[in-house]
Amino acid sequence: MAIRPVIRTTEPQNVQSVFSLDADSFGNRPLRYFAFSPLVGDGVMTLDGARHERARALIRPTFSKTHIENEEAYDLHVQKLIKLLPTDGSTVDLQPLFERLDLDSSTEFIFGESVQSLDEGDSLVSSHRFPAAFDVAQQGMGARFRMLPFNVLHRDEKFWEACSTIRQFVAESVEKAVARRQDSKEKAAKSYVLVDNVVQETSDKSEIQDTLMNVFLPGASLFLFQAKWAKTVSQILFANLSIGHDTIAILLSNIFFHLARNPHAWKKLRKHLLELSEITTSSLKRLEYLYHVINETLRVTPPVSNMTRIAIKDTTLPLGGGPDGYSPVFVPRGTVVASSFYALHHRKDIYGDDADTWRPERWEELKLSTLAWKFMPFGGGAHVCPGQNLAMNRVAFTVARIVVAFDSIENRDPVAEFVPLYKLVTASQNGVKVALHKAAVS
């Protein structure tokens, strides 16, 4: 299919049409399949329509509430991270530490085996074969994506070797899960590990491998390219792919970025947290201010700041046509429609004149139920993020643990404003350089 120029829109009505009401006219597969299939095959990331529904059904049980609240296992990773935080007031960049936390916990959640990168002290280079190969595979997928529509010319032996190393790792994790399945079905069904649940749903090993990689890939695109803002069509398209484990790291980083610049918010949050008798996922649910902080960060600095679809048949968007832009606009087959969630979240007609300001208190007035298609951190429609609850629980839990452990936070970055780094997700280009001051009592 010929790929036509991009239509960009931040109209909630258009967003709803593309992602939900007219979703059958739009797809992901023509944009993604060639670039990603060597690694992920067929799964939620690369399928549309009925086949996508089947792929979603395979992962649904794992993301259900009971499976994702295994906070004891997650807490072990958080405690490792807290041990790595300096207590002498020296400067630390939290962003790479959150990336390691996310990598460790998501590999455990998806494959049943953590790569334990937080055990490696200050070294960012993991000796584990999985992250190293994944890095090479990501570079290759990035190249194949950017080469659209000439990507069939892509040749890179290292890319294929890396894909095979990763698929070998995934195949081994599937074999181990199949062996564990000899345990009773009931026991495995309680497991919060994705692979253990998927082996209950299908015995097709290649389908299981594809399923796992399709959950891992969305967030795993760590350091692919570092342009300030995506400028080309392929950069905009590629930004589509960063939606899984790195997203949690970016959200955590962005929260601490804002807290470091708003000490009153840290103080207020800490006061509420210290009133809790214990930190658990369910006790945190009652702490409204924590969720105001998280939602405001998702609004002002959404980790997934842009999303695209390609029209797979001729269709229309409800707004954007005619002399005043209020009539429908024709969208020929092959047109890419890009929606900037960042721009949508900064619309003054929706969020007020101070829409660019990080102010958690605004959520005392705002209601999520009235913001459908206006607040899109986790997307919407059939491809809405299945990891949304998992992400919110983990982020709330991690923030709570760190804020309780430290009395105060101090910004150590001379640049006050958020400089976006477009690395598939929108992260802070300058990291999150802070000093954390140890609490006398925690």
Ligand code: HEM
């Ligand atoms: C703060 C954290 C997260 C954010 C902001 C986020 C955001 C998103 C967004 C915007 C989409 C929609 C993509 C589209 O419409 O094509 C998405 C999809 C997806 N996310 Fe998340 N995500 C997060 C965490 C996670 C986690 C923790 C996982 C899994 C462990 C995950 C797995 C996925 C998968 C598999 C999809 C593809 C779903 C499909 O196409 O059917 N996400 N995410």
